[in-house]
Amino acid sequence: MAEHPAYPVGLRLSGRRVVVLGGGQVAQRRLPALLAAGADIVLVSPEATPSVEAMADAGELTWQRRPYADGDLAGAWYALIATSDPEANAAASAEAERHRVWCVRSDDADAATAWTPATGTSEGVTVAVLTAEARGRDPRHTAAIRDAVVAGLRDGTLVAPHHRTRTPGVALVGGGPGDPDLITVRGRRLLAEADVVIADRLGPRDLLAELPPHVEVIDAAKIPYGRYMAQEAINNALIEHAKQGKSVVRLKGGDPFVFGRGMEEVQALAEAGIPCTVVPGISSSISVPAAAGIPVTHRGVAHEFTVVSGHVAPDDERSLVDWPSLAKLTGTLVVLMGIDKIGKIAETLVAHGRSPDTPVALVQEGTTAAQRRVDATLATVAETVRAEDVRPPAVVVIGAVVKAGPESVA
Template identity: 95%
Template sequence: MAEHPAYPVGLRLSGRRVVVLGGGQVAQRRLPALIAAGADIVLVSPEATPSVEAMADAGEITWARRPYQDGDLAEAWYALIATSDPETNSAASAEAERHRVWCVRSDDADQATAWTPATGHSEGVTVAVLTTDARGRDPRHTAAIRDAVVEGLRDGTLVAPHHRTRTPGVALVGGGPGDPDLITVRGRRLLAEADVVIADRLGPRDLLAELPPHVEVIDAAKIPYGRYMAQEAINNALIEHAKQGKSVVRLKGGDPYVFGRGMEEVQALAEAGIACTVVPGISSSISVPGAAGIPVTHRGVAHEFTVVSGHVAPDDERSLVDWPSLAKLTGTLVILMGVDKIGKIAETLVAHGKSPDTPVALVQEGTTAAQRRVDATLATVAETVRTEDVKPPAVIVIGAVVQVGPAPAA
């Protein structure tokens, strides 16, 4: 059989009996895909790893807690043989041959009637890479090919155009804190498929250079506002381009719903009858402190963290933040958009009970090549911002977690 290449095929196993022999690491890796395929799975094994046992406890598989017996494969459509006993594997393989059950063997590919390809998934597409014959099987090579193809589809470097008509609409994509590698794979793929990208100043700008030449890139900060408020003008631009039948990506920094006015845009699009997809992003409130060596929570130090917008000062009548209550919390306080208001914020927190010695870290341009961290206390932070010339965008972290990690480089 090894003289001929394997014939690739996709098995539709939903509701069909699949028998897995052995509850070890091989089963642990293969079972999730079989469960996802809807197979009626019977595991035959005296023991199983904790993860496999959890699948049985959850009712995802049926577990016969005993060794293999002749006849176990009689009603199966497909079998995975992965016990640690070669004799058992051979006996089960022989039974599979008698009953014409396609059978994968983890210990001896030459004696199997089926091979498991290296598989990956990207937006409704399954990529399966299979070695052509058993003698030249190289699992690491096939896995590397699989990974390269899937990654290319996800990040847009391997462009596979849709030949069916795409539904026009808008995707609100959270671009993450700034490093282009921190955008989600779905966000990157949608960018690669876009006709128009309307980008925020704080979005991952480096990604825009990777877009194909035909993509129209619009800087949201430079949209002519005219008689409109800035947000209205952005909403109108999204609606206008989508109504022209284009695929539009609204690229925002961080996450669209964390001080990003994402819901305002979703509501405007809904009122205009335009389909909208929201792709969450990594929020700078947790990623930027992490990139600077600061955990927002830490066992025995902080059991909660609070994220606050600092664009409105505590004494401003428009403020919706309960600063006196925040001063009483013992956890971490993360402030976004608060560089120019940090003096008043620190003063208010101290006035309502927070110690003046509470550590503060300001992380400017977090996750980018220009990232820098400046440390202070509530008592000194206002002066530190002035003397160190800290500029937005910067994430401010207040609390004992600032001192948990290694000391920042001088």
């Protein structure tokens, strides 16, 4: 048997009995995929890791808390043998052979009738890498090949053309705080498949350079009709290109629904009858402080954090923020788009009870190569912004957490 290569096949285990012998680390790694396949799993093992026990407690599998006994594999379609008892493993393997049950053995691949490939998924496609022979197998090598293929499919560096008709529409993608590595896997894949990309100024610009030449990139900051018509113009551009049957990605900074006017775009597309997919992004409100070494919550320091927009001053009649109430909170206050209003914001917080000595951190161009952090207090922050020439985009963090950690995190 060892002279011939394994025959690759995909098992459809939904609703079918699968027996797992042993509740250790091997079972813990293999069980999630079996559960995802819908298998009816029976675990036979005197003990189990906490994670495996949690699966049993949740009703995801049936756990028989005892050692293996002859007859346990009766009626099984597939078996995973992974106990720490070599004699039990050999006996179970022999039973599997008698009952013609495909069997994987974690301790002896030569004695098994099936091998588990290194697998990964991307957009409904499963990539499975299997070595040709049991002897001399290098699991790290097969895993590395698997990882390279899956990563390429996910980030768009390995593009397989779709031979089915794609449904035109718009994907509203949160690009994260600026570092191109912080966009989600799904967002990056959709970007690689786009015909048109309408990009914000604060989106991860480096990703645009990776797009194929045929992709049309529209700078949302330069769409015509003037400043106060910009959002309407963006909505019109999304609708126009989608109606042409193109796959459109609206690439936004941070998360589309955190001060990103994403819902306005979703509503406009819905009114035009255009399907829209929303892909969440990492918000700068938590990622930028983290990149600067600031936890927005910390045990014994802050049990809550509040994110507010500072694009209008507290005394502006357009402001919807209850600044007096915020001043009474003891947790962390994160202000986005407020660097040019920070003087008024600080004055208002102090006037309503926040200590003027409250620490403040200003993080400019967070997560990018140009990131810098400037510290101050509510009493000094306005002058610090002027003296240090802090400019947007910058995230303002107010609260004791500013002093909770090191000044930066590698």
